[in-house]
Amino acid sequence: MNLPIASLERVGTADREDFRSAVLAGLASAARAIPARFLYDARGSALFDAICELPEYYLTRTETAILGGSASEIAQRAGPGCVLVEFGSGSSVKSRLLLDAMPDLDAYVPIDISREHLDETAARLRRDYPKLRVEPVSADYMALDSLPAFINGARRIGFFPGSTIGNLTPEEATAFLRRARRLLRDDGALILGVDLKKNSQRLHDAYNDAAGVTAQFTLNLLRRMNRELDATFDLAAFAHEAFYNSIEGRIEIYFRSLRPQTVTVSGRRFAFAAGERIHTEYSYKYDDDGIAALAASGGFAIAKTWTDPERLFAVAWLQAAA
Numbered sequence: 001m002n003l004p005i006a007s008l009e010r011v012g013t014a015d016r017e018d019f020r021s022a023v024l025a026g027l028a029s030a031a032r033a034i035p036a037r038f039l040y041d042a043r044g045s046a047l048f049d050a051i052c053e054l055p056e057y058y059l060t061r062t063e064t065a066i067l068g069g070s071a072s073e074i075a076q077r078a079g080p081g082c083v084l085v086e087f088g089s090g091s092s093v094k095s096r097l098l099l100d101a102m103p104d105l106d107a108y109v110p111i112d113i114s115r116e117h118l119d120e121t122a123a124r125l126r127r128d129y130p131k132l133r134v135e136p137v138s139a140d141y142m143a144l145d146s147l148p149a150f151i152n153g154a155r156r157i158g159f160f161p162g163s164t165i166g167n168l169t170p171e172e173a174t175a176f177l178r179r180a181r182r183l184l185r186d187d188g189a190l191i192l193g194v195d196l197k198k199n200s201q202r203l204h205d206a207y208n209d210a211a212g213v214t215a216q217f218t219l220n221l222l223r224r225m226n227r228e229l230d231a232t233f234d235l236a237a238f239a240h241e242a243f244y245n246s247i248e249g250r251i252e253i254y255f256r257s258l259r260p261q262t263v264t265v266s267g268r269r270f271a272f273a274a275g276e277r278i279h280t281e282y283s284y285k286y287d288d289d290g291i292a293a294l295a296a297s298g299g300f301a302i303a304k305t306w307t308d309p310e311r312l313f314a315v316a317w318l319q320a321a322a
């Protein structure tokens with residue numbers, strides 16, 4: 001796996017201060033947690049791409065197959081001259097299926113918090129789609145208030161694949177959808193990729209791969225804190241932990257302290273007990289009723305849902321509701 005190590009140091013000051021205050025607050029709270037968006041520095045984004053290739057991680061190949069089969073219908077629903085706005089675009093791999101099916105697209109606006117990765121992805125897209133206007137926006141999609149002004153007249157079609165909605169709690173997911181609904185306007189729509197509830201073992205395996213790439217992804221957060229926040233985490237003294245909580249319908253991911261230890265972060269000392277867990281990520285799983293309720297809470301109605309034969313994953317066309 002090729003990780004862009006050379007570019008790791010280019011991090012903006014505002015991004016770093018946001019990271020520092022979130023980490024210090026998260027480690028000082030009773031239920032220790034660090035928001036999942038900080039998992040995606042350049043190395044984290046590359047590790048996520050590697051996770052997508054894992055045999056246990058059925059999500060990416062299943063969603064890709066669904067999108068491959070539905071892209072022309074999606075293009076028809078979108079109509080000509082619209083703008084595709086992707087939230088949490090990562091490497092924009094799945095987006096290419098839609099870009100290929102939508103030659104009349106006015107522009108593609110990938111939004112991601114991982115700035116360097118976004119810039120590299122946009123450069124690759126401009127090379128591969130020379131006629132397409134690609135306008136990346138580096139932002140937190142939970143706090144984004146407007147889209148680039150040039151798209152004002154065009155219909156806006158949102159794209160939120162990858163089960164990224166599952167990383168949000170139901171309350172956050174509703175807040176995100178309401179924001180997306182405002183950004184996409186009354187004639188807009190959102191194409192949403194959602195991981196479905198299923199056999200617990202299958203879910204467990206997807207987040208505990210044999211090659212340990214998901215563990216590297218979680219522990220990369222410690223590495224990032226060491227590099228950007230002058231932290232002293234010993235990566236060998238923490239472990240990745242992921243399990244399915246069937247009551248809450250979510251995968252829970254933590255890093256766990258393997259022994260009693262004290263770590264310094266930006267000059268502040270934090271003691272960790274042996275076995276103590278620090279939460280990093282949820283991945284909520286939905287059923288049909290859950291998706292419909294979520295869509296309605298955000299001001300959308302489901303116009304169409306596509307799934308795979310095993311019903312592992314769903315892609316839904318959410319139409320902005322009146």
Ligand SMILES: C[S@@+](CC[C@H](N)C(=O)[O-])C[C@H]1O[C@@H](n2cnc3c(N)ncnc32)[C@H](O)[C@@H]1O
Pocket residue numbers: 036037040045048087088089090091092093094111112113114139140141142161162163164
């Ligand atoms: C699960 S990955 C999905 C990537 C891609 N859409 C896919 O389906 O393969 C989540 C992506 O969302 C981005 N992301 C996470 N939280 C974000 C936030 N609050 N604002 C903007 N981007 C965010 C990450 O950097 C990452 O690229």
